[in-house]
Amino acid sequence: MNEFDLIDKYFRNCGAPRADVPLGIGDDAALLACPPGEHLVAAVDTLVEGIHFPAGSPPESIGHRALAVNLSDMAAMGALPAWALLALTLPSIEETWVQKFTKGFGELARRHNVSLVGGDTTKGPLTVSVQIMGFIPIGQALLRSGGKPGDLLFISGTLGDAAAGLNIQDSEGEKNYLKKRFQFPEPRIELGQRLRPFASACIDVSDGLLGDAGKLAAASACGVEIDWETLPVSRQLLAFAGEERARVLALTGGDDYELCFAVRPENLEALERQLPARQWGYTRTGQLRAQHGAVVKRAGNVMDFSHSGYDHFGP
Amino acid sequence: MNEFDLIDKYFRNCGAPRADVPLGIGDDAALLACPPGEHLVAAVDTLVEGIHFPAGSPPESIGHRALAVNLSDMAAMGALPAWALLALTLPSIEETWVQKFTKGFGELARRHNVSLVGGDTTKGPLTVSVQIMGFIPIGQALLRSGGKPGDLLFISGTLGDAAAGLNIQDSEGEKNYLKKRFQFPEPRIELGQRLRPFASACIDVSDGLLGDAGKLAAASACGVEIDWETLPVSRQLLAFAGEERARVLALTGGDDYELCFAVRPENLEALERQLPARQWGYTRTGQLRAQHGAVVKRAGNVMDFSHSGYDHFGP
Numbered sequence: 001m002n003e004f005d006l007i008d009k010y011f012r013n014c015g016a017p018r019a020d021v022p023l024g025i026g027d028d029a030a031l032l033a034c035p036p037g038e039h040l041v042a043a044v045d046t047l048v049e050g051i052h053f054p055a056g057s058p059p060e061s062i063g064h065r066a067l068a069v070n071l072s073d074m075a076a077m078g079a080l081p082a083w084a085l086l087a088l089t090l091p092s093i094e095e096t097w098v099q100k101f102t103k104g105f106g107e108l109a110r111r112h113n114v115s116l117v118g119g120d121t122t123k124g125p126l127t128v129s130v131q132i133m134g135f136i137p138i139g140q141a142l143l144r145s146g147g148k149p150g151d152l153l154f155i156s157g158t159l160g161d162a163a164a165g166l167n168i169q170d171s172e173g174e175k176n177y178l179k180k181r182f183q184f185p186e187p188r189i190e191l192g193q194r195l196r197p198f199a200s201a202c203i204d205v206s207d208g209l210l211g212d213a214g215k216l217a218a219a220s221a222c223g224v225e226i227d228w229e230t231l232p233v234s235r236q237l238l239a240f241a242g243e244e245r246a247r248v249l250a251l252t253g254g255d256d257y258e259l260c261f262a263v264r265p266e267n268l269e270a271l272e273r274q275l276p277a278r279q280w281g282y283t284r285t286g287q288l289r290a291q292h293g294a295v296v297k298r299a300g301n302v303m304d305f306s307h308s309g310y311d312h313f314g315p
Numbered sequence: 316m317n318e319f320d321l322i323d324k325y326f327r328n329c330g331a332p333r334a335d336v337p338l339g340i341g342d343d344a345a346l347l348a349c350p351p352g353e354h355l356v357a358a359v360d361t362l363v364e365g366i367h368f369p370a371g372s373p374p375e376s377i378g379h380r381a382l383a384v385n386l387s388d389m390a391a392m393g394a395l396p397a398w399a400l401l402a403l404t405l406p407s408i409e410e411t412w413v414q415k416f417t418k419g420f421g422e423l424a425r426r427h428n429v430s431l432v433g434g435d436t437t438k439g440p441l442t443v444s445v446q447i448m449g450f451i452p453i454g455q456a457l458l459r460s461g462g463k464p465g466d467l468l469f470i471s472g473t474l475g476d477a478a479a480g481l482n483i484q485d486s487e488g489e490k491n492y493l494k495k496r497f498q499f500p501e502p503r504i505e506l507g508q509r510l511r512p513f514a515s516a517c518i519d520v521s522d523g524l525l526g527d528a529g530k531l532a533a534a535s536a537c538g539v540e541i542d543w544e545t546l547p548v549s550r551q552l553l554a555f556a557g558e559e560r561a562r563v564l565a566l567t568g569g570d571d572y573e574l575c576f577a578v579r580p581e582n583l584e585a586l587e588r589q590l591p592a593r594q595w596g597y598t599r600t601g602q603l604r605a606q607h608g609a610v611v612k613r614a615g616n617v618m619d620f621s622h623s624g625y626d627h628f629g630p
Contacts, residue, residue, distance in 0.1 A: 022354065026534070027459050028391035028519060029358035031451070034349035039337065042432065043344035044400040044446055048439035076343035085359040087402065087444040117357065120444070124363035127439060129402040131359055131446040136346070144342050204343060219341070 001095055003121050010102040015084065015109035015116035030117035032083055038135040041079040045069045049126035054167065059097045061183035062128060063104030068185045069206065070132035071112060072257040075192030076204035078142040081112055081134040086119035089127040104184075112189055140196045142261070147201035147220030151262035153286035156188050158234040159209055160246055163253020174236035185257040191280055192259060198271040199261040208252045210305055213260050213286070214294030220262070226251070226286040228298035251296060251305065262288055316410055318436050325417040330399065330424035330431035345432035347398055353450040356394040360384045364441035369482065374412045376498035377443060378419030383500045384521065385447035386427060387572040390507030391519035393457040396427055396449035401434035404442040419499075427504055455511045457576070462516035462535030466577035468601035471503050473549040474524055478568020479556055489551035500572040506595055507574060513586040514576040523567045525620055528575050528601070529609030535577070541566070541601040543613035566611060566620065577603055 001009075012025050023031035034040055047066050049055050067084060074081040086105070090098075109116060114132075162185060165178030188204075195202060203216040209226065217224035233246040241249060259282075263271055277283070286297075296303040316324075327340050338346035349355055362381050364370050382399060389396040401420070405413075424431060429447075477500060480493030503519075510517060518531040524541065532539035548561040556564060574597075578586055592598070601612075611618040 023456070023458070028388040028517075029356045029394065029447075029449075031392075031456055032355040032357060033453075034355050036351055040347040040349050040355065040448075041344045042347060042398070042400060042446075042448070044402045044433060044435050044444075046402045046404060046435045046437045046444070048404055048437050051438050073343040077346075079344065083357070085357060085446055087359045087361045087446075089361060089363055089442055118359060120359050120361045122361045122363050123366050124442060125440040127404055127442050127444075129359075129361070129435070129442075129444040131357075131400055131402075132344075133355075133357070134344075138348075141338070141346055143338070202343075 001093060006093060006098060006121065010098050011086070011116060011119060014102045014106040016113045018082065018113065018115040021083065021115050021117055024115065024117045025119070032117065035135055037138060039138050039141065041074060041077050041134045041136050041141070042131065043070060043073040044129060044131040045073065046127060046129040058183065059100035060104035063101040064108050064184050066128040066130045067105050067108050067114070068187050068257060070130045071187035071189055072204040072206065074132055074134045075188045075259060076142065076202050077136060078140060078192045078196040078202065079134040079136040080193060081114050081132055081189065083115050083117045083133045084109065085131040086116060087129040088119065089122045089124040091124070091126060142192065142195060142199050142202035144201055144203050144216045144219035147216060147222060147262040147288045149222045149288050149290040151200050151264055151288040152268060152284055153213065153224060153226065153288065154261050154263060154282045154284050155205070155209065155232055156191055156259040156282045158232045158237065159205065159256050159258060160237050160249030160253045161234055162255035163249045164237055164241055166255065174239045177236040178240060182255055185255065187257055188259045194275055195261055198263055198267050198275070200264050202259055202261040205256045205258045205260050207254045209260060210251045210294050210296065216260060216262065217288055217294060218292070220288065222288050222290055223292040224286060224294045225289050226294065226296045228296055228303065230283060230285040232283040232285065316408060321408060321413060321436065325413050326401070326431060326434060329417045329421040331428045333397065333428065333430040335397065336430050336432055339430065339432045340434070347432065350450055352453060354453050354456065356389060356392050356449045356451050356456070357446065358385060358388040359444060359446040360388065361442060361444040373498065374415035375419030378416040379423050379499050381443040381445045382420050382423050382429070383502050383572060385445045386502035386504055387519040387521065389447055389449045390503045390574060391457065391517050392451060393455060393507045393511040393517065394449040394451040395508060396429050396447055396504065398430050398432045398448045399424065400446040401431060402444040403434065404437045404439040406439070406441060457507065457510060457514050457517035459516055459518050459531045459534035462531060462537060462577040462603045464537045464603050464605040466515050466579055466603040467583060467599055468528065468539060468541065468603065469576050469578060469597045469599050470520070470524065470547055471506055471574040471597045473547045473552065474520065474571050474573060475552050475561055475564030475568045476549055477570035478564045479552055481570070489554045492551040493555060497570055500570065502572055503574045509590055510576055513578055513582050513590070515579050517574055517576040520571045520573045520575050522569045524575060525566045525609050525611065531575060531577065532603055532609060533607070535603065537603050537605055538607040539601060539609045540604050541609065541611045543611050543618065545598060545600040547598040547600065
């Protein structure tokens with residue numbers, strides 16, 4: 001089976017069909033119809049074997065994550081995703097691997113009505129780069145830069161699960177839960193869109209909360225203070241790692257793909273009324289402040305974190 | 316220098332500034348303003364070290380080619396390129412390498428008014444994936460599928476130079492010319508746009524004319540006949556490889572990034588009047604025919620080519 005047969009069999013109908021794709025996979029480029037009155041939102045994220053996922057990871061997970069990390073960028077902008085391109089570099093064509101990869105990618109794509117409109121399949125070390133495109137009404141995007149001192153800081157879901165799950169092989173109890181949180185993260189697409197009227201700034205937590213909240217604060221020309229005690233951690237992570245380590249993972253572990261967002265105090269009531277925290281599963285865990293930098297406060301004292309987030313070229 | 320400093324210093328101002336980029340590099344995604352009445356045209360192409368370019372290639376060439384191969388896809392659609400995203404996977408950060416890479420990428424980008432609006436820098440084996448976006452007035456795109464039997468086949472520029480130049484180290488005379496043709500291909504952006512009223516079908520020659528003309532013909536539900544005698548080859552390739560080998564390279568060598576296009580006989584006069592071949596440097600070298608498959612005719616006889624084009628997973 002060569003590259004072209006592979007594309008026909010597994011990629012052509014992998015994503016959702018959409019009426020705004022006059023020409024999809026198969027020509028030199030795709031033709032796409034952008035809706036009037038909206039901005040196109042575009043991002044790219046790459047997963048490299050041995051760096052972003054362990055060698056030998058299940059292909060369904062690699063396909064799911066490659067799209068999920070990009071959908072998460074759409075969520076962080078408050079955007080509605082629409083189209084994806086896939087640049088897949090593979091050491092060799094193993095049909096079973098490709099079938100499972102496209103199953104993982106395709107199920108998530110169809111669930112979010114995302115069409116796979118093009119791509120490139122090349123030979124080389126396993127690397128998956130997805131380019132995602134979506135829309136947002138002009139002026140409504142959630143930027144990192146809209147925060148200001150006094151804004152309250154919120155996190156969706158729980159943090160630290162994926163970092164704990166990264167190297168878990170077991171499939172029992174809380175270990176299975178944590179493993180799945182790494183392998184099949186759920187991008188917060190709907191929450192991101194609903195946050196448009198309420199959030200002053202937003203970022204997705206891909207590299208660890210301390211680092212990513214720090215980036216949001218820096219883009220907003222301020223600093224951030226995170227509360228140790230209110231960090232949202234799952235009961236599975238608490239059972240697996242104990243409270244101390246669970247909270248450290250919540251602060252510094254990557255790959256959660258939850259949303260970290262800021263809300264002006266005057267919008268808090270509207271947020272809680274229209275997007276009840278109990279229903280939407282987010283937690284208030286700090287605030288922006290004038291003093292630059294990202295700090296964690298525990299029982300009123302600033303904690304020392306030398307390890308702040310994840311630098312892809314770090315040690 | 317970490318990932319974030321690198322992006323600030325070398326990538327932020329690498330491409331052309333454009334008024335239709337309300338938000339470029341630096342947030343979770345870029346915001347882009349699509350022109351009304353046009354389709355968005357999107358494609359992705361990846362270069363892997365050791366597969367698409369020799370290990371140790373000049374970084375300027377890698378940067379140039381990574382964008383050029385994508386611009387060539389825009390040219391093949393008749394599209395006007397606008398924005399690019401860059402997924403760059405690097406074994407380590409070497410500032411000099413990155414500086415030279417962005418010089419090669421940036422010079423070509425600015426020449427074609429392309430803005431680098433986002434990207435992702437990751438650690439791993441050297442892989443460069445570029446996603447390009449451009450525009451075309453609705454209904455005017457050059458597809459592979461518009462040809463029909465009797466259409467005349469044309470090629471821009473000359474073929475085979477890049478394949479000959481791939482492994483040349485010398486910098487003298489025709490060898491230098493061929494080497495540069497591999498290292499710094501010129502995408503036929505302007506020609507592609509001007510061909511909109513005349514070409515019935517178009518593809519760019521990335522994997523070898525025989526294979527790519529065959530793809531155009533197959534998409535057009537017909538076959539193609541290529542004339543051996545009229546294949547456009549450069550005097551430098553003739554001097555380097557001799558006539559026989561030069562024409563074989565023209566048929567089967569990849570990486571030329573010239574345009575292969577079909578024109579209905581009744582449009583020939585208008586094409587020659589409005590885009591004189593002498594000025595635009597294209598050559599008629601065959602025609603589409605009803606019988607499927609791609610064949611080469613030499614002195615009236617069909618030649619045998621077992622090696623038809625370039626399959627990335629082939630031997």
